[in-house]
Amino acid sequence: MNLVIDTGNTLTKLALYQGMEMVAFSSFEGVDAKHIIQFCESNLFIKNVILSTVKEYPAEIDLYLTQHFNTVFFSHNTSVPILNKYSTPETLGKDRLAGVVGAHLLLPAADNLVIDAGTAITYDLITASGEYLGGSISPGIVMRYKALHAFTSRLPLLDFYDDAKLTGDDTSGSIHSGVLNGVLAEMEGIIHSYQLLYPDLKIIMTGGDHNYFDKRLKIKTFAAPNLVLEGLNLILNFNIETR
Numbered sequence: 001m002n003l004v005i006d007t008g009n010t011l012t013k014l015a016l017y018q019g020m021e022m023v024a025f026s027s028f029e030g031v032d033a034k035h036i037i038q039f040c041e042s043n044l045f046i047k048n049v050i051l052s053t054v055k056e057y058p059a060e061i062d063l064y065l066t067q068h069f070n071t072v073f074f075s076h077n078t079s080v081p082i083l084n085k086y087s088t089p090e091t092l093g094k095d096r097l098a099g100v101v102g103a104h105l106l107l108p109a110a111d112n113l114v115i116d117a118g119t120a121i122t123y124d125l126i127t128a129s130g131e132y133l134g135g136s137i138s139p140g141i142v143m144r145y146k147a148l149h150a151f152t153s154r155l156p157l158l159d160f161y162d163d164a165k166l167t168g169d170d171t172s173g174s175i176h177s178g179v180l181n182g183v184l185a186e187m188e189g190i191i192h193s194y195q196l197l198y199p200d201l202k203i204i205m206t207g208g209d210h211n212y213f214d215k216r217l218k219i220k221t222f223a224a225p226n227l228v229l230e231g232l233n234l235i236l237n238f239n240i241e242t243r
Contacts, residue, residue: 102231
């Protein structure tokens with residue numbers, strides 16, 4: 001079995017795969033060696049591991065993984081089953097790269113725009129021929145609320161609201177309108193611009209806020225909440241096969 005460990009800005013996700021099927025999952029805040037070791041010791045058939053992280057983590061994790069498993073530490077030097085045409089691969093977010101690998105596995109014959117709606121919203125394009133061309137990064141919903149509060153003297157910090165009228169009739173309503181209607185208009189505009197270039201484009205949504213957009217976009221999308229994990233599993237298999 002394969003173990004995928006994905007450490008983001010907030011959560012560490014552990015996903016156990018039998019082939020391409022996820023058979024176990026766990027997540028927790030931060031990076032804790034004890035949690036990872038306990039998960040491994042409760043799943044004795046793990047053979048291969050891939051670790052993807054955006055932050056520093058205890059050296060104990062490296063030591064444990066290398067002693068017990070065939071381990072891939074995901075970086076810009078790791079081989080991937082697509083052509084990465086990003087001009088600065090060393091600065092590319094690992095989740096963005098894993099996401100487009102997962103998208104090409106999900107819809108291999110299509111030009112795919114991967115939208116990862118989380119802390120930030122990323123848009124990434126991979127062509128039907130397997131060429132990753134890059135994309136864009138913008139603030140996520142919660143970040144927009146925080147920015148309005150942090151960079152003004154009087155605007156309150158509001159919680160993520162489920163919906164918003166176009167015309168807010170008080171300050172809170174106006175903030176909700178600006179954040180939620182603004183981010184939705186941005187997303188629809190970016191998708192439309194890509195569709196002009198790639199008429200048969202498929203839209204794949206992932207990330208913690210993907211449900212919010214999936215319900216409101218007037219465009220057909222494919223929801224893939226585990227896209228990054230599936231991409232990491234594919235990258236792990238690709239590296240095992242080529243060793």
